[in-house]
Amino acid sequence: MKFNTQLIHGGNSEDPTTGAVSTPIYRSSTFHQHVLGGEPKWEYSRTGNPTRASLEKLIAELEHGTAGFAFASGSAAIHATFSLFSQGDHFVVGSDVYGGTFRLINKVLKRFGLEFTVVDMQDLEAVENAIQDNTVAIYFETPTNPLLQIADIKEIANIAKKHGVKTIVDNTFATPYNQQPLTLGADIVVHSATKYLGGHSDVVAGLAVTNDNEIAEQLAFLQNSIGSTLGPDDSWLLQRGMKTLGARMRVHQENATAVIDFLQNDEHIGKIYYPGLKNFPGHDVAVKQMRNFGAMISFELRDGLDAKKFVESLQLIDLAESLGGIESLIEVPAVMTHGSIPREIRLQNGIKDELIRLSVGIEDSEDIIADLQQALKKLD
Numbered sequence: 001m002k003f004n005t006q007l008i009h010g011g012n013s014e015d016p017t018t019g020a021v022s023t024p025i026y027r028s029s030t031f032h033q034h035v036l037g038g039e040p041k042w043e044y045s046r047t048g049n050p051t052r053a054s055l056e057k058l059i060a061e062l063e064h065g066t067a068g069f070a071f072a073s074g075s076a077a078i079h080a081t082f083s084l085f086s087q088g089d090h091f092v093v094g095s096d097v098y099g100g101t102f103r104l105i106n107k108v109l110k111r112f113g114l115e116f117t118v119v120d121m122q123d124l125e126a127v128e129n130a131i132q133d134n135t136v137a138i139y140f141e142t143p144t145n146p147l148l149q150i151a152d153i154k155e156i157a158n159i160a161k162k163h164g165v166k167t168i169v170d171n172t173f174a175t176p177y178n179q180q181p182l183t184l185g186a187d188i189v190v191h192s193a194t195k196y197l198g199g200h201s202d203v204v205a206g207l208a209v210t211n212d213n214e215i216a217e218q219l220a221f222l223q224n225s226i227g228s229t230l231g232p233d234d235s236w237l238l239q240r241g242m243k244t245l246g247a248r249m250r251v252h253q254e255n256a257t258a259v260i261d262f263l264q265n266d267e268h269i270g271k272i273y274y275p276g277l278k279n280f281p282g283h284d285v286a287v288k289q290m291r292n293f294g295a296m297i298s299f300e301l302r303d304g305l306d307a308k309k310f311v312e313s314l315q316l317i318d319l320a321e322s323l324g325g326i327e328s329l330i331e332v333p334a335v336m337t338h339g340s341i342p343r344e345i346r347l348q349n350g351i352k353d354e355l356i357r358l359s360v361g362i363e364d365s366e367d368i369i370a371d372l373q374q375a376l377k378k379l380d
């Protein structure tokens with residue numbers, strides 16, 4: 001089955017009891033057991049729920065994994081993934097990651113004895129040099145949030161394999177439509193499904209996928225033990241949203257291409273961060289490992305222009321934290337999504353105070369561009 005067909009017919013596309021073509025919402029916390037001490041397929045909804053199971057099967061299929069796990073948020077999926085490891089274990093992590101992931105690592109996981117070395121994932125030599133005797137995994141986003149940096153998944157996974165460590169990729173920005181890290185050698189993929197997968201800014205959810213049976217068994221255990229699972233209503237809503245991922249991504253892409261063209265030719269715009277640009281550092285790797293470049297764009301205004309005035313002047317594009325929804329969203333990472341990273345670390349990693357991040361939606365591109373244009377004119 002090809003990708004778009006899989007989106008629609010994957011998972012448990014037909015309910016075994018009724019034949020319903022939309023997976024029913026099994027809104028039951030527990031399930032009747034016919035014999036005492038048997039091994040029922042369903043026993044309790046934290047352990048397993050048929051609606052959630054359909055979604056988990058679907059994401060496993062889309063990412064070419066063998067098992068998928070749905071969580072209450074992307075952060076919960078990442079937390080459960082790090083919970084595979086133990087006190088004293090060391091990780092090499094990408095220097096540009098979502099602010100909440102930075103916070104989880106520094107304010108939570110370190111307290112439980114996990115150790116981290118932060119590395120620019122574009123520098124393969126630095127990645128390999130950061131591996132220690134107690135390193136257990138390499139964790140990174142590609143493209144990254146918010147600088148859109150590209151890491152070479154295949155090369156990093158090869159380094160990881162050489163040293164007997166796991167590769168974990170946050171695939172939120174690319175989605176399995178644009179990139180499938182497990183096929184490039186990664187061991188675990190995590191998602192904030194709140195973003196493109198859900199696609200409509202109406203659900204907070206997280207997913208993890210692996211193709212390693214041992215990891216899958218442990219993740220199932222952790223998902224049940226920690227208990228940060230996705231409920232049946234949100235599981236249904238997420239799977240419903242995912243059915244149109246391919247169709248949405250095509251329009252996101254078309255619009256992003258038009259917006260990039262506009263930004264490149266507007267006199268108010270300074271540096272643009274977008275892997276589709278030929279002179280962008282990760283462009284060649286992106287061409288190699290992605291179907292297309294996605295619809296996340298970061299940029300700076302020309303020196304001296306007021307980013308706050310610009311984002312507050314937008315009328316169609318929402319000033320809001322999040323991305324990947326059908327509506328265009330804009331934000332200033334230093335103040336919003338990456339505010340939990342201390343300023344000096346943000347600056348060290350290349351996130352300037354005035355950096356602007358745009359999630360290009362699927363409205364008519366002319367309207368998105370007209371809105372950007374009128375807000376930029378206000379800066380004259």
Ligand SMILES: Cc1ncc(COP(=O)(O)O)c(C=O)c1O
Pocket residue numbers: 073074075076098100101141145170172173191192193194204205206
């Ligand atoms: C790349 C990335 N990973 C993980 C997360 C965490 O996801 P969630 O907000 O669903 O917890 C986010 C955003 O929140 C993100 O942008």
Ligand SMILES: N[C@@H](CCSC[C@H](N)C(=O)O)C(=O)O
Pocket residue numbers: 098100145192321322323336337340
């Ligand atoms: N205020 C929230 C930040 C949410 S950011 C959501 C998303 N990852 C994005 O990058 O837009 C928090 O502090 O957790």
